[in-house]
Amino acid sequence: MLDTTDTPLKALIRRRKPGYSLEAPFYTSPEIFQADLDIIFGRHWIFVGVDPDIPEPGDAMKFDIGTNSIFVVRDDDNEVRAFHNVCRHRGAPIVHDYKTTVGNLVCRYHSWTYGLDGKLLFAEHMGADFDPSCHGLKPVHVRSLEGLIFVCLSDDPPADFDVMAAKMAPYLAPHDLKNAKVAFEKDIIEPGNWKLTMENNRECYHCAGNHPELTVPLFAYGFGFAPEELDEHGRKEAEDYAKLVTSSHREWESCGFPSECVEHLDDMITGFRTERLPLAGDGESHTGDTRAACKKLLGKINDPRHGALHFWTQPNSWHHFMSDHAVVFSVLPLDAERSLLRTKWLVHKDAVEGVDYDIENLVAVWDATNDQDSTLVGYCQEGARSQAYEPGPYSPHTEMLVDKFCNWYIGRMAEHLGR
């Protein structure tokens, strides 16, 4: 617990009404944004990239979590390490490019030189009393879950990452992300608080009206619906969809692809959810024609019709794994009213662009969908600025996961601030 005195933030947390969106300051207040950085992004496992971002020893990638610059680097023993990107002399950054390859890590200001393990190897003119062993780069906790890289800025990272890892490894393993490559990646800055980006991701109530591309491969009945609003035809379609899910799960599980839903969105510190779901049309991938975008399939998969494995994590990521490609999304907060959405499309490392896959076709659905979602996120940010905004009710049929995201968020804040 940080603090035992009462604060406006604690009062807001205490009075949050389940089933409703959050009060406006959670989306607009710079003070709460700072608390989000400290508590949510400072003490939980944050998804930041993939093993294929740094495939070889000496490969490094830097990124920002709040105002902290961090980099991951593959050491000579092939392990991924993470460090604060801050020279121990006068604080200059060590890694200047998003991605780079280095022998040692040399500061540009006064040439202090560190090894890939962060140890200070060389510092000129520092005098006889200077102890290099006290001046290594500060390490950051890092884990790779079947190729998905998470870091935690806390000295005491949540231990239940292991629970998630144990549960998720069999789901992810067939897609063999470590032997994939990043075919394309794109950053967009969404004009909203990071929580609005997450909430937008956690429902498809808005899909029918806003995502013409995404609704081609997705089944409408997978978005949730109010049973009482269905006519006879609708009821029949909903039943057919439910049967398809059951039969697909049975088939996929029998050939080594775990599929059933696992949900710990608001009952674990490292909250997550997964499920493998069938796709519409030809049923192969998140593409404009529902067919695989890459001829060479991921890992050892040989049938393209394995639906899409969805993996959601709290607080900042979601992932779609198809037979032919995977799309991974990382949300990084910029300020109370802006967030970075970093999206990477991965294919088998041996797939050849122009032969096995075409970038435009590969990225078309999610590139368009991200832009649409960004606009929607901006709408809610605008609304939160108004004195007329008040928390509105979530649909009990289509916005349950949004509610769970908020539950998790409020719970984690309460845990650290005291109730």
Next chain:
Amino acid sequence: MLDTTDTPLKALIRRRKPGYSLEAPFYTSPEIFQADLDIIFGRHWIFVGVDPDIPEPGDAMKFDIGTNSIFVVRDDDNEVRAFHNVCRHRGAPIVHDYKTTVGNLVCRYHSWTYGLDGKLLFAEHMGADFDPSCHGLKPVHVRSLEGLIFVCLSDDPPADFDVMAAKMAPYLAPHDLKNAKVAFEKDIIEPGNWKLTMENNRECYHCAGNHPELTVPLFAYGFGFAPEELDEHGRKEAEDYAKLVTSSHREWESCGFPSECVEHLDDMITGFRTERLPLAGDGESHTGDTRAACKKLLGKINDPRHGALHFWTQPNSWHHFMSDHAVVFSVLPLDAERSLLRTKWLVHKDAVEGVDYDIENLVAVWDATNDQDSTLVGYCQEGARSQAYEPGPYSPHTEMLVDKFCNWYIGRMAEHLGR
């Protein structure tokens, strides 16, 4: 009263010296800007546009007061209604364009649909317990004074709007604004606090040195002057001007155009001032050649020489009504150091562009004058940032209305904050 404790703002209010400009924090402090939004723009009648902005049922116009997005819409019964532009589900805006025409009001996020009266007509998937009647758009108080639209964000708007309306209606009626059209409109962002924009508007001490276009139709002696500084020639001119005002008023009043000065700038909550004044040269209009800019005159006016009816309101508007056209100005605060000035030029709705009027000629004087004033406002904003700035004395002969604006402002703040 918001608060009974003493604050720096209350101390500043208490020690304001009449006859002098305000202390610097009134122009620069983000906290006082927030108080201005709450008290001045949140509890008084704010001029936002004209009936001809939304002439037909379904026509809507949105605008911002501080961080509140609001829209006015003409309902099917031809009444103007105003609502907070915030969906009751998750807060997205309902109206996205400055001006638009709609059947119903449909939210883009999850398609909640409201009537022009703000009632929630349709919301999918919300479940059996959901009560649409509790989720209508939040209304905003709105009044049209002979075609000038004012809104008030408070639940309890100042009642003396009726006093102003009763007094002003006969002055405004002959110009028949409801049967006019917006021939041109323009927004500029002035680089200063909204009060500096208002203060600049409330004196013409600066006109001789800064407004070459405006000083053509205006009489110099109408700006005020120190009698002791006049030579014999000047005294004669000043007397001639005073006689012209008296004779013009007599003539105009006799044919149904109320003209005499009414001033309640600092003795009413809804402060205002009006007067009809003669114009120089050919005496017809605020144009480069002092002739009417529009052949078709407003309402049933048949003589172009009716001078200019001026109407000033506290806190945020001024208006000039000539025989041929009207110009209306709305000041909307953006932040402590920037303000939106929205200007609309109106002519008879049946006047034909290119035949009856030419836009360039119509807008020339006030477009140039606004730009000059914006520069002057920026000068005072620069000054207010300096530790050397201190309130300076207003001229007792040319800046009386500036002083009354400040008196009104200080009085309204004191009323709401406690003295």
Next chain:
Amino acid sequence: MLDTTDTPLKALIRRRKPGYSLEAPFYTSPEIFQADLDIIFGRHWIFVGVDPDIPEPGDAMKFDIGTNSIFVVRDDDNEVRAFHNVCRHRGAPIVHDYKTTVGNLVCRYHSWTYGLDGKLLFAEHMGADFDPSCHGLKPVHVRSLEGLIFVCLSDDPPADFDVMAAKMAPYLAPHDLKNAKVAFEKDIIEPGNWKLTMENNRECYHCAGNHPELTVPLFAYGFGFAPEELDEHGRKEAEDYAKLVTSSHREWESCGFPSECVEHLDDMITGFRTERLPLAGDGESHTGDTRAACKKLLGKINDPRHGALHFWTQPNSWHHFMSDHAVVFSVLPLDAERSLLRTKWLVHKDAVEGVDYDIENLVAVWDATNDQDSTLVGYCQEGARSQAYEPGPYSPHTEMLVDKFCNWYIGRMAEHLGR
């Protein structure tokens, strides 16, 4: 003393560890930036320009110190005066251009007119009770030290300016700055706190790795070094350099050019340091070929090999005086994370561009060096934003002057805030 209560700033000041860089808030906090403006830039002598910026009566130059606009003007008696650039009526600026020439000082808003001595000469319409003698421009303390202009915003400027002036005048006199002209000047905005700009200036540990142009005229051994790291060859070179300094000083002093080091960087309120040092190569100037950039030498100097006289002041300037030209640098804080570096290159006033000197050659070394330093300053600013940043150790052999800058800064803050 401003305040006797304890504050986070006072705690930070008290716990500063000598020999180490400052804690992060000194570089990032807007509150500490404000304290820097009040205490450091509001109560010390600030270098702002040179006599040749305003050579003739009526010449004026304006500049900002924090949010204060100030101008210097040469009065008809040839004296330099300084005033707050704020009209005493409603605060508009009086001088609008960086440099200008005026007869009287006329405000653009309502034409109030002041003399070059700041007296209000004319103000229309102000009525019989108005006293012009109470409404003159507010003066600012100003001193010219052999052509270097310093101002102090305090009513009670540090008296030890006279000590610095007495000590420095003989060093500066031979370069006769008052008879020089500004051949070129350039502003750059450095992406860092002003103290990082100063710290960067106070060491050359970073020169070898970052300044390919500057290291041509400078001797590497002049940057400082750890003796224990030298091999035999290095020891010999270091000894040779020490001998060269001694012999040069003897020679220069004998012909009227004081040269020995005077250092009061952290033991005076008006802290400063000076030394005349030999240059490498042909030894004449800070140029790409180490030769004089201007054929006509400064003052009455007739031998170009007089090395470089360095003059550093606390808190915001440094200067290099060669035989042929001088370069003067002024650091002006913009916000916690940005600073203006204003650099002026001066040659003899009778030197003719294209004949005696070529601008590109004149400015090449310091223009490139400033850009390189600006990048380095930005690096440290980035680092200071990270939670991983902590004060790092200064090299006892190459960063002593950085430490003294920090000592001076901390001492001055402590003096005004109380310890």
